[in-house]
Amino acid sequence: MMDSITNFLSHFFVTGDPMIYGADASIALVSVAVLAVLTYFKKWKWLWNEWLTTVDHKKIGIMYIIAALLMFFRGGVDALMMRTQLAMPGLSFLNAEHYNQVFTTHGTIMIIFAAMPFIFGLMNIAVPLQIGARDVAFPFLNAVSFWLFFAGAMLFNLSFVIGGSPDAGWSSYAPFAGIELNPGVGQNYYVLAVQISGIGSLATGINFLVTILKMRAPGMKLFKMPMFSWSILITSVIIIFAFPAFTVALALMTIDRLFGAHFFTIAAGGSPMLWANLFWFWGHPEVYIVLLPVFGIFSDVIATFAHKTLFGYAVMVWSMIAISFLSFITWLHHFFTMGNTAPVNAFFSISTMLIAIPTGVKIFNWLFTLNKGRIEFTTPMLWALAFIPNFTIGGVTGVMLAMAPADYQYHNSYFLVAHFHSTLIAGTVFGIFCGLHYWWPKMFGYLLDEKKGKWAFWVFMISFNICFMPMYFLGLMGMTRRMYTYPAGLGWGPINFIMTIGAFGMGIGFAIMAYNIVWSAIHGKKDTTGDPWDGRTLEWSIASPAPEYNFAHIPTVSTRDAFETMKEEKRAGRAKPPAPFKPIHMPNNSGIPVIMSAFMFVAGFGFVFWWFWMAIPGVIGVIACLIARSFVYDDFHHIPVDEIERTERAAGRLS
Amino acid sequence: MAESTLSLDAKNRKNLPLEYSTEEGDLRIVGFWMFLAAELVLFGTLFGTYLVLKSHTGGGPTAQDLFKIGPVMAETLVLLVSSFTCGLSTLELRRHNKKGLITWLAVTIILGLVFVGLEANEFYTYVTHEGATLQTSAFLSGFFILLGTHGCHVSLGIVWIAGILIQLARRGITPVTARKAFIVGLYWHFLDVVWIFIFTAVYLTGWVM
Ligand code: HEM
Ligand SMILES: [Cu+2]
Numbered sequence: 001m002m003d004s005i006t007n008f009l010s011h012f013f014v015t016g017d018p019m020i021y022g023a024d025a026s027i028a029l030v031s032v033a034v035l036a037v038l039t040y041f042k043k044w045k046w047l048w049n050e051w052l053t054t055v056d057h058k059k060i061g062i063m064y065i066i067a068a069l070l071m072f073f074r075g076g077v078d079a080l081m082m083r084t085q086l087a088m089p090g091l092s093f094l095n096a097e098h099y100n101q102v103f104t105t106h107g108t109i110m111i112i113f114a115a116m117p118f119i120f121g122l123m124n125i126a127v128p129l130q131i132g133a134r135d136v137a138f139p140f141l142n143a144v145s146f147w148l149f150f151a152g153a154m155l156f157n158l159s160f161v162i163g164g165s166p167d168a169g170w171s172s173y174a175p176f177a178g179i180e181l182n183p184g185v186g187q188n189y190y191v192l193a194v195q196i197s198g199i200g201s202l203a204t205g206i207n208f209l210v211t212i213l214k215m216r217a218p219g220m221k222l223f224k225m226p227m228f229s230w231s232i233l234i235t236s237v238i239i240i241f242a243f244p245a246f247t248v249a250l251a252l253m254t255i256d257r258l259f260g261a262h263f264f265t266i267a268a269g270g271s272p273m274l275w276a277n278l279f280w281f282w283g284h285p286e287v288y289i290v291l292l293p294v295f296g297i298f299s300d301v302i303a304t305f306a307h308k309t310l311f312g313y314a315v316m317v318w319s320m321i322a323i324s325f326l327s328f329i330t331w332l333h334h335f336f337t338m339g340n341t342a343p344v345n346a347f348f349s350i351s352t353m354l355i356a357i358p359t360g361v362k363i364f365n366w367l368f369t370l371n372k373g374r375i376e377f378t379t380p381m382l383w384a385l386a387f388i389p390n391f392t393i394g395g396v397t398g399v400m401l402a403m404a405p406a407d408y409q410y411h412n413s414y415f416l417v418a419h420f421h422s423t424l425i426a427g428t429v430f431g432i433f434c435g436l437h438y439w440w441p442k443m444f445g446y447l448l449d450e451k452k453g454k455w456a457f458w459v460f461m462i463s464f465n466i467c468f469m470p471m472y473f474l475g476l477m478g479m480t481r482r483m484y485t486y487p488a489g490l491g492w493g494p495i496n497f498i499m500t501i502g503a504f505g506m507g508i509g510f511a512i513m514a515y516n517i518v519w520s521a522i523h524g525k526k527d528t529t530g531d532p533w534d535g536r537t538l539e540w541s542i543a544s545p546a547p548e549y550n551f552a553h554i555p556t557v558s559t560r561d562a563f564e565t566m567k568e569e570k571r572a573g574r575a576k577p578p579a580p581f582k583p584i585h586m587p588n589n590s591g592i593p594v595i596m597s598a599f600m601f602v603a604g605f606g607f608v609f610w611w612f613w614m615a616i617p618g619v620i621g622v623i624a625c626l627i628a629r630s631f632v633y634d635d636f637h638h639i640p641v642d643e644i645e646r647t648e649r650a651a652g653r654l655s
Numbered sequence: 656m657a658e659s660t661l662s663l664d665a666k667n668r669k670n671l672p673l674e675y676s677t678e679e680g681d682l683r684i685v686g687f688w689m690f691l692a693a694e695l696v697l698f699g700t701l702f703g704t705y706l707v708l709k710s711h712t713g714g715g716p717t718a719q720d721l722f723k724i725g726p727v728m729a730e731t732l733v734l735l736v737s738s739f740t741c742g743l744s745t746l747e748l749r750r751h752n753k754k755g756l757i758t759w760l761a762v763t764i765i766l767g768l769v770f771v772g773l774e775a776n777e778f779y780t781y782v783t784h785e786g787a788t789l790q791t792s793a794f795l796s797g798f799f800i801l802l803g804t805h806g807c808h809v810s811l812g813i814v815w816i817a818g819i820l821i822q823l824a825r826r827g828i829t830p831v832t833a834r835k836a837f838i839v840g841l842y843w844h845f846l847d848v849v850w851i852f853i854f855t856a857v858y859l860t861g862w863v864m
Contacts, residue, residue, distance in 0.1 A: 262791075623814075
């Protein structure tokens with residue numbers, strides 16, 4: 001009896017590694033500390049009413065960003081562990097098994113639980129404000145999306161201390177990810193956690209597509225939208241067409257692993273290549289899901305700080321549409337070397353190279369926007385300016401990889417790793433940090449400190465180049481990806497060492513940014529005007545932080561730079577006197593999303609361990625929540641006129 | 656009245672059917688169409704998977720060995736008729752006839768239940784008489800999951816319609832219940848369309864090829 005219990009526990013909890021015990025201890029400590037602080041300051045009710053049950057897109061956005069920052073931290077620690085292990089030949093900081101787990105969780109967390117939710121956070125905050133709406137189309141569903149992502153992220157991170165982490169790479173290729181070759185619970189965590197948050201992502205795609213199509217302010221034609229909103233419209237379409245394929249792929253792998261089906265196995269006619277195709281049919285569009293939104297951010301930021309209207313607006317839109325279309329017909333470039341016929345490789349080679357055309361067009365449009373602009377070097381602008389050359393390097397090396405014959409040389413080498421970090425970091429991460437600094441005042445009513453922001457920028461950007469420029473050469477020298485160590489004497493040592501220095505430099509840059517966030521929360525400069533950057537789009541026309549209802553009056557739009565025009569009219573004395581307020585229809589808070597996601601978490605955890613006694617009640621709980629929601633009828637309230645007046649007066653908006 | 660954020664304001668909505676008469680109803684119906692687009696990709700992926708794996712029988716039974724015309728025709732007929740009765744319910748909705756609406760939705764549920772029962776019986780036969788299970792071969796994995804996903808959708812639809820029936824009985828036809836009844840109708844017809852593809856891609860080609 002005792003034996004079987006200890007045996008169970010030693011498999012349930014990951015044991016035998018001091019780092020893991022450290023993680024156990026810190027997780028326990030942090031949890032206890034959080035619970036204690038909340039109880040001591042009697043903040044439970046506040047937490048529940050203001051945050052856990054909120055359906056306000058701005059608060060949901062903030063929660064997305066907080067969670068994503070934490071995930072960046074976790075993914076970053078994974079990265080530093082890998083770089084430590086590889087700093088010199090023959091180190092034994094991580095063993096092979098452990099290294100496999102770390103690159104798997106690093107990749108999965110960075111893409112699915114850090115980059116994407118960060119973008120969802122920014123779009124939650126900015127899109128309704130940019131299009132002059134009071135919320136998203138489905139505020140309740142929006143909360144469901146967030147909490148599903150959160151449940152998925154928690155489930156995935158739990159694998160580190162309970163049961164063991166997945167180790168088949170973020171692409172989780174069959175047959176290695178299958179049950180015969182990978183019998184533990186690690187891969188179960190991968191398929192279930194990613195599935196749960198993926199359902200949330202799909203809902204977000206639908207939500208924002210409808211929001212943007214149906215809820216724009218009067219006069220805002222599609223081709224008058226701010227570029228960020230355009231990018232989110234296109235991204236939402238990609239999400240709707242790409243994510244269901246991944247949902248199916250993950251479900252099939254789950255069924256293979258849990259119930260012994262033969263979709264991706266080698267035995268009984270299964271097809272491992274089917275997984276590769278399904279994964280990348282989602283996976284390539286996915287990289288555009290995290291890239292197009294930052295294109296939108298850069299467009300808005302560059303126009304704002306060049307104090308000029310965006311160059312080639314319509315071309316910018318059409319190139320994004322072209323990219324989104326092409327992104328669905330390039331997936332095979334991820335496995336040129338895996339036995340396709342030459343014509344097939346040729347097709348995907350060309351379709352991939354074609355993407356360079358619309359992307360190049362965009363790069364030139366940004367440059368032309370800068371041309372003769374009155375450029376202001378704020379922190380967001382620095383991130384945007386650094387993006388252009390750094391990302392272009394990633395783009396050019398992408399075209400090199402797209403040449404199928406040459407790819408036989410580059411494939412799965414560090415050249416590839418350098419390429420996708422050039423796009424994911426210099427594109428997505430720079431864009432996310434850019435948007436974070438840019439919209440921060442709108443979220444919280446004060447600015448992040450410029451000086452510390454610029455320090456963080458320079459340290460991070462320079463370190464990024466120290467880490468990833470040498471990596472291209474390392475790849476050409478023959479070092480392949482996913483190697484946990486290498487012998488001395490190949491000449492790889494010095495470059496690896498330099499890269500590790502760069503990686504830690506990026507860690508320091510991130511730490512400065514974190515410090516800036518804390519410092520500015522206390523000392524940050526208040527944004528009293530609501531328009532700290534002399535912005536051009538509608539989000540800057542309202543107070544900072546944005547009131548619950550966003551717009552006391554829904555604005556009427558006549559030009560692309562809607563707020564810029566309003567300001568000009570005001571200067572010319574042509575502004576119309578404001579109409580009287582009317583009560584505003586707002587959705588009610590709801591506890592169902594967070595409760596439902598808790599059930600989802602329980603179900604996921606049960607399936608991970610083949611504990612159907614736990615999984616089935618979880619599933620029933622989810623269904624019960626859905627039914628309960630269907631019977632809720634009074635799900636909205638009106639904000640009365642005097643409350644609007646009070647709020648607007650407090651924000652200094654009424655004279 | 657609260658301010659509308661939509662381009663179509665309350666005045667212009669007067670002439671629309673009840674389910675479109677509020678901005679909320681309008682948004683949700685459009686949103687549901689987007690959801691159906693996603694469902695289309697979902698089923699598309701399952702069809703693709705099935706067609707890829709169809710010939711991978713791994714020494715187990717093939718499509719010709721398994722599929723019998725009788726039960727499949729019965730399932731098809733029942734589901735097609737249920738789609739028809741579901742259409743009738745939408746017609747009654749447009750006439751604001753609560754009793755008719757409830758009756759036809761109830762008939763739809765019953766036909767749905769019959770369909771699920773027939774399908775369960777078909778699966779049961781395969782498993783017990785032919786020893787053809789999810790674990791037998793890639794072909795059968797693909798078959799059971801494609802049809803099982805459709806069957807789960809139908810079952811979910813049954814629960815969903817049942818919930819709406821209760822709400823209709825309690826509240827009558829309002830803009831909200833009208834929207835719900837309309838949307839569940841869209842869902843039901845969609846499942847019918849998927850079945851037609853299943854009939855063609857799974858059973859017909861299974862018999863012929
Ligand atoms: C501090 C910055 C970062 C550093 C130092 C870093 C470093 C690394 C290293 C060392 C690997 C493993 C290479 C190998 O052994 O094959 C890796 C893999 C990967 N990284 Fe990063 N990374 C960073 C940031 C990011 C970000 C921001 C993203 C995505 C948004 C990302 C996505 C990935 C992916 C998808 C993989 C592939 C994982 C796999 O092979 O399955 N990384 N990174
Ligand atoms: Cu790709």
